[in-house]
Amino acid sequence: MGHPYSELLKDRPLRLLWGGLTLSAIGSEFYRVGAIWLAVKIAGANSALMITAQAGAMLAVSLLAGPVIETLPRRAFLIWGEILSALVAGGIVLAGLAHGLSFAHLVAAGVTLGAISAMSRPVFLSSLPTLVPGKVREANGLFDSSMRIAQAGGPFLVSLALKAVPPIHLLTVNAVTFLASAASLAWLRRPLDGAGPGPVGAASVLRRLGRGLIAANGVPGVRSVLVATGVRGGAYALGYGVALPLLFAGAHAGLPGLAVVLGVGATTETLSTPLLVLTQPRRPLRRLFEGYMIIGLSLAAMGLAAALLAGAPSIWLVAVLSATAAMIGFGNSVATLQLTSFLASRLDGDDYAAVLRLRYVVIIGSMMLATAAGPALLSRLGPAWTILLCGLAALAAAGPALLARTTAMYGPGFTVR
Structure with missing residues (x-):
């Protein structure tokens, strides 16, 4: 018998989904490194406040909005969340190229992306019992590997990318990977909604x-x-x-x-x-x-x-x-x-x-x-x-x-x- 991950990845739609989410996770590492670097260059010591604002948004959304989000159609919510994230990341790049990047731009983007992430990940994890019934533990491990691959490889890829592009385009990479993730979710064409909790x-x-x-x-x-x-x-x-x-x-x-x-x-x-x-x-x-x-x-x-x-x-x-x-x-x-x-x-x-x-x-x-x-x-x-x-x-x-x-x-x- 093969490894549980390889058994799951034999399913082509699931394989595409895993690939899309892995790309998105790597793109998020590009954004994490690029955004804090740009913030440090613009705001110096005050760049710490970007993390403060982002953490506050994640906390508020997780406690108050998260349970309500669980009542919405999951696949549509995840797809539109990735598309909105791509627009935010891409919008910051366009604003920076057209008018010059400001610290306020980075804070607003960080708050928005942090809030979307805080809502999306629990929604996706709660979809796994419907997506792969009977294999939730294996699927959790498989999709957790996406995060680990991104965390380990993302910074090295950033170092290589900087030989070809300026730091602001690390955010461009993130925007593209968000769209790849949205496409993989759309291609899945499987229901993700199960018996969800009521409003909390x-x-x-x-x-x-x-x-x-x-x-x-x-x-x-x-x-x-x-x-x-x-x-x-x-x-x-x-x-x-x-x-x-x-x-x-x-x-x-x-x-x-x-x-x-x-x-x-x-x-x-x-x-x-x-x-x-x-x-x-x-x-x-x-x-x-x-x-x-x-x-x-x-x-x-x-x-x-x-x-x-x-x-x-x-x-x-x-x-x-x-x-x-x-x-x-x-x-x-x-x-x-x-x-x-x-x-x-x-x-x-x-x-x-x-x-x-x-x-x-x-x-x-x-x-x-x-x-x-x-x-x-x-x-x-x-x-x-x-x-x-x-x-x-x-x-x-x-x-x-x-x-x-x-x-x-x-x-x-x-x-x-």
Whole structure:
């Protein structure tokens, strides 16, 4: 019997859909790298506010509009979402070429694309039981691979593309890939609508978050995990997502160097996960916090190295920061793998879903707080020392949790000792 993915990809329409969504995910990486780079060039330290606005839009849409969107025809919604995304990305390029690109343009585009993405992905995932009945787990893995391929390969493709086109046309690539994704969805010509949930109001959303808090308090260690996860999310967003691009904006290596560093980090994370799955830590909750410690130490090392290598040859800067990015990617893989296993093994289905929603809110809220403080921190400390500070913040959140007694109470498979 062949691999489950190869069995799924024998279906031509599904194969086209996977290819279209993979292209779209790669295009989104082009946009992510290109947009933050353009924002840094235009707004400097204030570019952090673009991430703040985008995160706020994603949070609001996920909590309030997402459940309502689930009641709409799914295939039509997904197709028009991709078309609208293409128009937004392409419109930014046209505006930039015709009148000059402004920071306000980038913020508006980021908010719109973030909101569409926050609505579209849950709609697509909820369509899988109808699209591939009986093979949802395999299909989840297949389409998750699209994201991993994009995260690993996208930054390297960006580095190559920059040899032929200016940075603004990274957004053009994204617009084209959105259209390719829309075409693959249209070509599918299969129903995606199943038995969907009814409309959900704001009060219901608040009840779900309340249930998440109760469930988190009922399982030893979950609250510490949420705190460490939130701090790590904010530190990563500001240090890795904003300060690092700002650092390269002032370095000779420029955007190609940044793309290489990001690509090394994402590739290491992608390659580490299937290897880490084969391991069985004796104290898995401790392993989770060790992952966050690795992220914090690596971020701090990245900032310190950047400060010490100021004025050094570009190849040294790219090489050393790539090494620290690889460790950040490895730490992400360690922590994420243990986190999902921990929550899934200690919480039942409804509580698990409630805590996942709460985790999402904590991460996005932390990202908003950290990036909102970004302009002040970056202006006062500079990119290198801001990255170092972000690493120390992640360490400060993970360290006490790592040493707490609750981390020792779980054995292999998160069974209670």
